[in-house]
Amino acid sequence: MKPRRCLAIxxxxxxxxxxxxxxxxxxxxxADRYPSHAEQNxxxxxxxxxxxxxxxxxxxxxxxxxxxxxxxxxxxxxxxxLDISLNDFVLRVxxxxxxxxxxxxxxxxxxxxxxxxxxxxxxxxxxxxxxxxYESGPVFDPATGQxxxxxxxTSAGVGVGIGGPQxxxxxxxxxxxxxxxxxxxxxxxxxxxxxxxAGYLYFSLPATxxxxxxxxxxxxxNGNKVVLALP
Amino acid sequence: xxxxxxxxxCLGIFLMGSARGQTTSSGTGQSQTPQTNSATxxxxxxxxxxxxxxxxxxxxxxxxxxxxxxxxxGAGYSHFSGPFFxxxxxxxxxxxxFYPYSFGYSPFFYDPFFYSPFYAPGYxxxxxxxxxxxxxxxxxxxxxxxxxxxxxxxxxxxKLKTMWLDPGAYxxxxxxxxxxxxxxxxxxxxxxxxxxxxKLSPQTTQEKQKxxxxx
Numbered sequence: 001m002k003p004r005r006c007l008a009i010x011x012x013x014x015x016x017x018x019x020x021x022x023x024x025x026x027x028x029x030x031a032d033r034y035p036s037h038a039e040q041n042x043x044x045x046x047x048x049x050x051x052x053x054x055x056x057x058x059x060x061x062x063x064x065x066x067x068x069x070x071x072x073x074x075x076x077x078x079x080x081x082l083d084i085s086l087n088d089f090v091l092r093v094x095x096x097x098x099x100x101x102x103x104x105x106x107x108x109x110x111x112x113x114x115x116x117x118x119x120x121x122x123x124x125x126x127x128x129x130x131x132x133x134y135e136s137g138p139v140f141d142p143a144t145g146q147x148x149x150x151x152x153x154t155s156a157g158v159g160v161g162i163g164g165p166q167x168x169x170x171x172x173x174x175x176x177x178x179x180x181x182x183x184x185x186x187x188x189x190x191x192x193x194x195x196x197x198a199g200y201l202y203f204s205l206p207a208t209x210x211x212x213x214x215x216x217x218x219x220x221x222n223g224n225k226v227v228l229a230l231p
Numbered sequence: 232x233x234x235x236x237x238x239x240x241c242l243g244i245f246l247m248g249s250a251r252g253q254t255t256s257s258g259t260g261q262s263q264t265p266q267t268n269s270a271t272x273x274x275x276x277x278x279x280x281x282x283x284x285x286x287x288x289x290x291x292x293x294x295x296x297x298x299x300x301x302x303x304x305g306a307g308y309s310h311f312s313g314p315f316f317x318x319x320x321x322x323x324x325x326x327x328x329f330y331p332y333s334f335g336y337s338p339f340f341y342d343p344f345f346y347s348p349f350y351a352p353g354y355x356x357x358x359x360x361x362x363x364x365x366x367x368x369x370x371x372x373x374x375x376x377x378x379x380x381x382x383x384x385x386x387x388x389x390k391l392k393t394m395w396l397d398p399g400a401y402x403x404x405x406x407x408x409x410x411x412x413x414x415x416x417x418x419x420x421x422x423x424x425x426x427x428x429x430k431l432s433p434q435t436t437q438e439k440q441k442x443x444x445x446x
Binding site for chain 2: 175
């Protein structure tokens with residue numbers, strides 16, 4: 001085999017090994033297909049806040065325990081690639097100073113990993129048993145080696161079972177890696193985007209007592225802030 | 232030089248002989264030691280005592296201890312379900328990451344029937360329940376549809392309605408003749424259940440043409 005062909009094949013192998021899995025979600029046909037959308041300098045953005053039920057269906061990981069999930073789609077103009085950075089996004093509780101930036105998949109996976117019960121926690125089960133019976137005689141008594149007549153006999157005992165704690169679902173390290181992988185693969189991809197892209201942003205906001213509180217997503221684009229109200 | 236070689240050879244033979252002698256004495260001296268012990272005195276007595284201690288130790292080493300409490304009798308029954316029982320090529324289970332159809336059949340691929348299960352025990356576990364696994368329920372797929380996991384054939388849909396998989400991300404594909412294949416990336420977590428509705432839609436005319444061209 002020629003050295004050039006050999007080199008090309010080995011290069012293809014290396015590229016296929018390091019090729020990343022596709023990231024994000026499939027963007028809708030246009031930004032106005034999202035409940036909240038805006039356009040600035042030819043760049044369109046569409047966002048939607050996932051309800052807890054939608055998040056439960058979209059993720060195997062229980063993201064409702066840690067954060068609010070916002071689906072974001074960006075549509076750059078033709079021949080003008082867009083540089084996407086997660087630091088350009090902020091989620092704010094409307095009318096307050098409470099705001100946060102998106103969290104990374106690694107941090108969230110650590111939060112979502114359930115802790116197993118302490119190995120010192122033991123499940124002790126005590127089962128007392130009592131028995132009363134009648135035996136018809138005469139029978140051979142193994143204790144005395146003599147024959148004896150039958151009669152009523154009684155017995156009593158206690159059984160003690162000690163068990164370890166059951167592992168919690170989604171508590172192993174492999175689960176944590178899987179959750180991290182899922183959140184990372186479904187997240188909004190960072191970097192240069194020449195075509196429309198979409199993905200999820202995860203915001204770890206502290207729980208508010210006000211159930212009617214609404215949120216707004218702020219996106220800083222070339223120094224200009226775009227505010228999108230999330231229904 | 233020749234003398235030196237002869238000297239080394241002799242030395243070697245001597246050392247081997249002495250080593251054999253030691254082995255023989257330690258091996259056979261157990262019953263003779265008490266007699267020697269009674270006949271000697273002074274330093275010899277001390278040496279004899281040490282020897283008897285060694286002999287006792289040796290005796291201890293060779294003693295069999297039968298502990299009735301440790302005897303256990305067990306019986307087991309194992310059930311393998313899934314594609315392992317299908318002996319017809321190419322419907323064999325291949326580990327994830329192996330793509331036999333891309334390269335043609337090769338005897339070097341792992342075959343759980345040919346190799347020992349201890350050779351690669353992870354591949355021999357099938358899709359049965361295990362404590363650290365997650366459940367994947369496949370619904371709406373035709374019975375004869377072929378199920379692929381990470382590109383490897385896993386079985387037919389009617390036999391894989393419920394799969395227990397190790398935690399991780401998998402590429403699930405379900406395909407049937409005359410229908411558009413279903414693809415989904417699934418994330419399996421231990422102790423959790425995942426329901427996948429793999430409803431296959433009939434192929435369009437263009438897709439049919441493409442499939443025919445490929446064939």
